[in-house]
Amino acid sequence: MLLSSDLSKPVVLMRTLPEVPFLDHHTLGNFLARRFEAQSEKLSDIPHPNQLKDAQKGAERLARAIRNGERIALVGDYDVDGVTSTAIVKRFFDLIPYPLFTxxxxxxxxxxxxxxxxxxxxxxxxxxxxxxGINALEAAEVCKSRGIDLIITDHHTPSEILPDAYAIINPKQLDCPYPFKEICGAQVGWLLMGLLKQELELTINMRQFFPFLALAIIADVMPLVGINRAIVKTGLEMMQSSTLSPFVLIRDFLNRSNVSSEDIAFQIAPRINSAGRLEDAKIALDFLLADTTEKAYHQFELLTALNTLRKETEAQTTAEAMTHVNPNDTVIVVAGEHWNEGVVGIVASRLVNHFQKPAIVLSIHNGIAKGSGRSIGAVDLYTLIKAQEHLLAKFGGHKMAAGLSMSSDIVEQFRQGINEAAKHVNPADFIPHNEIVGELEHEMINFQLLELLERFEPYGEGNPRPHFLIRDADVVAVKLFGSDQSHSRLELRPSRVSQKTLELIAFRRTLECPENKKMSCSYTVNKNEWNGRVSIQLMIERVF
Structure with a gap:
């Protein structure tokens, strides 16, 4: 049987293959176009930031602090969104210029x-x-007692009780009229800076931050529809010509004619994330704030080294976590002593992909279990966790991802409770969004198809890259390649009436030929650039 050494690309066996249509270029184009019929993708449709509750109040307070020479401090977060948010605000204050402690x-x-x-x-x-900050109740009290005005900007789901802060700017507040709720932390911070610019009557061009916003939106898995899609498309285009050192370095590293959302998601974001996961996010912040290519290169080398270490730590923790999984659970909950807190979120993602279920991975230190959860399909993980609020010391997040902590002696009670709550979730909600869209005839797989697919980029959350089906193909050959023989190249003949074959690649997966020499699988069509030569690359996603 087929084997996979990479839990992020699981082998899932199904008794029946999905019924999907045969597609030509025209029907595929119509299908992809329908994804955006109800969404405006104009930058001019970005709602005015004063529609964010408390944003005007927060901007006025910051403007008054700047005019009066008051001390201002910024507190960010250690993931890509948080680090990028911090970089945007720091760069904005440098343009004023005004000192900002970050x-x-x-x-x-x-x-x-x-x-x-x-x-x-x-x-x-x-x-x-x-x-x-949306759940920073204690911090708000400390600030109040010290006479500090606390302004919170966030995008995570609020609890019923909000911090007693000077201003809370979060589109997910129930009484916030901002019409587009699914924006990341960097966007909220950027919108506040836009209002601050108006308050100070400055002429700063806020579009210059679009490459940073694109990075944060993609990395934080925001839906790539509507204004998010407009910002990401523009931001990726601006990355191609940006003279800012971090983006010069990113272009050199990727060595591609165009930077795609998938390049950011799979190549750049993990490196930026690795600093906060394993050491200190300041390493990543210094990369995004680098004012010379030498500084950017040095920081990126550190990030790459940390990312390599992150992969090793993650692989080891994933292997251990697999042994703790109860396969009968609807929501996976596993905990381990002294697992690295920085990788438990990624391990949760690995378990989600492997088991096709939401997963929560907890690291136990000194009697406290702390970790992260990831969801799948339309399952609202935040709501499921909130149903167990009485067991938790802290929790926060949103529908697809959350962080939480509890006493280690109630992990089992939490596991049972969240699985009981999950029984009430519609089974259809557990189906992943990256469904197969159809089958393609051999002759449809050409450069015209590549051009068609590029027309609907960027792909990501809310606009997944189309997956196609190969049904009952003859396996002509399976070869392993790479220095450690960890990648697979398959030659398949989809039709018995034709001698034409297709070559498909599975990176970081070792596959072997099934006994009956038949295979059904889903795949994506990608553009491959190597030494200035462009070719079509078919990437195996799932084997049935």
């Missing part, structure tokens, strides 16, 4: 967000957050 909490010594520990090292009149 700090990103260390995952291991500070914990998440604007914690009491972080506040102890801040000496400021005004503190504002990006990509965190």
């Amino acid at each position: 700090t990103i909490p260390n995952r291991f010594t500070d914990g998440y967000g604007v914690s009491k520990n972080v506040l102890e090292r801040l000496d400021a009149d005004v503190i504002f957050t990006v990509d965190n």
Whole structure:
């Protein structure tokens, strides 16, 4: 039987293959176009930032602080969205110019967000957050007692009780009229800076931050529809010509004619994330703030080394987590002593992909289980976790991802409780969004198809790259390649009446020929660039 060494690309066996239509270029184009019929993709349709509740109030307070020479501090977050948010705001303040003290909490010594520990090292009149703070009840009380005005900007789902802060800017607040709710932390911070620009009557061009916004939107898995899609398309185009050192370095590293959303998601975002996961997010922030290519190169080398270490740590933790999984659970909950807190979110993603179920992975230290969860399909993981709120010390997040902590002795009670709650979820919600769209005749797989697919980029959440089906193909050959023989190249003949074959690639997966020499699989069609030569590359996604 077929084997997979990479849990992120699982082998899933199905008794019956999905019934999907045969597609030509015209029907495929119509299918993809329908995804965007109800969504405007004009930058001019980005709602005015003053529609964000408290945004005007927050901008006015920051403007007054700047005019009066008050001390301002910024607290970011250690993931890509949080680091990029911090970089956008720091670059904006540099343009004013006005001194801004920036700090990103260390995952291991500070914990998440604007914690009491972080506040102890801040000496400021005004503190504002990006990509965190919506549940910072204690921090708000500390700020109030010290006479500090706290401005929270966040995009995570609020609880019923909000911090007693000077201003809370979050589109997910129930009484916030901002019409587009699914924006990332960097977008909220950017919108606030847009209002601050108006308050200070500056002429700063806010479009210059689009490459950073594109990076954050893609990395934080925001839906690539509507204004998100418009910003990402423009931001990726601007990356191609940007003279800013981090983007010069990204272009050189990718060595492609065009930077795609998938390049960012799979090549760049994991490197930026690795700093906060394993060491300190300041390494990533210094990369995004680098003012010379030499500085950017040095920081990127550090990020690449950390990312290599992250992969090793993640692989080891994933293997251990697999042994803890109860395969009968609807929501996977696993915990382990001293698992690295920085990789538990990725391990959760690996388990989701392998088992096709939501997963929560917890690391136990000193009697406290702390970790992350990832969801699948339309399952609202935040709501499921919230149903167990009485068991939790802290939790936060949104529909597809969440963080949480609890006493280690109630992990089993939590596991049982969340699985009981999951029984009430519609089974259809567990179906992944990257469904197969159809089958393609051999002659349809050509450069015209590649051009058609490029027309609907960027692909990502809300606009998945189309998956196509090969049904009952003859397996002509299976070969392993790479220095460690960890990749597979398959030659398949989809039709017995034709001698034409297709070559498909499975990176980081070792596959072998099934006994009956027949295979059904889904695949994507990708553009491959190597030494200036462009070719079509078919990538295996799932084997049935």
